[in-house]
Amino acid sequence: MEKIVINGGKPLMGAVEISGMKNAAVAVILSSILIEDRCVLENLPNISDVTISLDILRAMGANIRRLSPTTVEIDTTAIMGGSAPYDLVRKMRASYYVIGAELGRFGRASAGFPGGCDFGVRPIDQHIKGFEALGAVVTVDNGCIEAVSPGGVRGGQIYFDNSSVGATINVIIAAARAKGTTVIENAAREPHVVDLANFLNACGAKITGAGTDVIKIKGVEKLHGCTYAIIPDMIEAATFMIAAAATHGTLRINNVIPKHLESISAKMEEMGITIEELDDAMIVSAAETLNRVNIRTLPYPGFPTDVQPQICVLLCLANGVSTLYEGVWDNRFRYVEELKRMGAKIKVDGKTAIVEGVEALSAAPVRAVDLRAGAAMVIAGLTANGRTEIEEIQHIERGYDDIVGKLRSVGADIRKINIPDPYFYEKAN
Numbered sequence: 001m002e003k004i005v006i007n008g009g010k011p012l013m014g015a016v017e018i019s020g021m022k023n024a025a026v027a028v029i030l031s032s033i034l035i036e037d038r039c040v041l042e043n044l045p046n047i048s049d050v051t052i053s054l055d056i057l058r059a060m061g062a063n064i065r066r067l068s069p070t071t072v073e074i075d076t077t078a079i080m081g082g083s084a085p086y087d088l089v090r091k092m093r094a095s096y097y098v099i100g101a102e103l104g105r106f107g108r109a110s111a112g113f114p115g116g117c118d119f120g121v122r123p124i125d126q127h128i129k130g131f132e133a134l135g136a137v138v139t140v141d142n143g144c145i146e147a148v149s150p151g152g153v154r155g156g157q158i159y160f161d162n163s164s165v166g167a168t169i170n171v172i173i174a175a176a177r178a179k180g181t182t183v184i185e186n187a188a189r190e191p192h193v194v195d196l197a198n199f200l201n202a203c204g205a206k207i208t209g210a211g212t213d214v215i216k217i218k219g220v221e222k223l224h225g226c227t228y229a230i231i232p233d234m235i236e237a238a239t240f241m242i243a244a245a246a247t248h249g250t251l252r253i254n255n256v257i258p259k260h261l262e263s264i265s266a267k268m269e270e271m272g273i274t275i276e277e278l279d280d281a282m283i284v285s286a287a288e289t290l291n292r293v294n295i296r297t298l299p300y301p302g303f304p305t306d307v308q309p310q311i312c313v314l315l316c317l318a319n320g321v322s323t324l325y326e327g328v329w330d331n332r333f334r335y336v337e338e339l340k341r342m343g344a345k346i347k348v349d350g351k352t353a354i355v356e357g358v359e360a361l362s363a364a365p366v367r368a369v370d371l372r373a374g375a376a377m378v379i380a381g382l383t384a385n386g387r388t389e390i391e392e393i394q395h396i397e398r399g400y401d402d403i404v405g406k407l408r409s410v411g412a413d414i415r416k417i418n419i420p421d422p423y424f425y426e427k428a429n
């Protein structure tokens with residue numbers, strides 16, 4: 001067991017490199033089941049969700065070689081269907097892409113129910129609706145999902161009831177090798193949907209419209225390998241932007257696509273923070289005082305739900321009362337109790353958090369209740385004077401590549417310590 005220890009109150013200064021995007025990387029890696037060939041994937045983040053995705057492929061029979069810390073060669077020729085191990089699949093939400101990929105390649109798929117962060121109910125009805133529209137018969141039994149499409153999947157017409165990133169990606173994957181054309185309406189427009197489509201197109205797929213709410217997939221019989229670089233992680237970039245502003249620092253954030261960050265930059269500018277946009281970098285300079293704002297999370301290009309806990313820390317430090325409405329998930333405020341330990345004044349009323357600004361947060365022992373909640377605790381710890389300790393950091397490591405090392409390189413006093421048992425815990429302190 002490890003925890004993060006932060007001695008806060010130091011402004012972040014300098015430059016930081018953003019890694020490849022988690023949510024694109026896991027989709028691209030698992031979709032490679034469909035390729036039946038050798039692919040080289042570059043700019044992969046070094047995070048546990050990527051390790052788990054690669055472990056799933058390896059367990060299914062893929063040949064995987066690491067060419068550099070961020071580059072992996074994957075050969076999925078020898079993969080066998082129905083062999084994704086349950087204990088790996090349940091560790092990660094995105095493992096349900098195995099179903100789309102197996103269905104597309106073998107005409108049948110089976111995998112355990114996926115895991116992931118706990119935001120209340122996380123249904124998969126839209127995935128199932130999509131697979132059924134492609135001619136599959138889907139059953140969910142004993143924690144297992146099975147999809148069978150005798151004779152292979154065929155093109156179909158799908159209108160999603162809500163814009164689901166996972167369902168859009170899963171149906172694109174399943175339809176890429178279908179007989180005929182698939183049209184997805186009310187598709188998710190997130191940059192990782194576009195990245196997945198770009199990857200599959202580089203492998204010979206015929207996908208158009210990704211990034212809009214109507215996506216067309218003309219099925220092809222076979223795909224081929226390619227070399228592909230994952231896009232930068234907009235959520236990691238946003239986390240560093242907020243950390244810079246919260247600590248009264250100035251940070252250059254390199255390897256970003258500024259367009260992906262527009263909703264975040266706009267809100268931060270409204271708060272008084274200065275943001276300079278370069279071609280593939282952003283420079284964030286803190287404001288003397290922060291204005292209160294109201295924020296509503298929405299599917300892309302709206303303000304991302306995956307930045308909601310982190311921006312909440314900034315709202316805690318603003319002048320006056322801000323509101324934060326969660327428009328995507330039912331229950332994404334579990335971290336609020338942890339922030340309150342640090343002196344935050346937040347009242348949650350259903351899907352809205354009412355945040356009253358305080359002078360400063362105070363250091364305290366807290367938990368990372370999920371991935372982005374953990375990132376929020378790190379930012380809170382960086383702003384608070386004194387020593388903050390964050391437990392359950394395995395959640396943070398699912399999605400942030402070397403967050404401790406990157407923050408140290410820009411002036412944070414942050415480290416990881418082992419807590420093997422209470423005796424050693426005492427000694428480490």
Ligand code: EPU
Binds near residue numbers: 023124125188306329
């Ligand atoms: N939904 C349904 N039915 C479905 C699927 C989704 O009702 O079949 C609902 C969900 O309950 C939710 C909304 O649709 O209210 C959006 O869910 P979506 O399917 O878009 O989420 P996801 O694909 O499970 C991805 C990211 C999440 C991110 C959401 C929203 C990955 C691996 N995960 O999840 O990322 O919060 O989109 O943008 O891509 C994170 O990185 O911290 C994270 C949780």
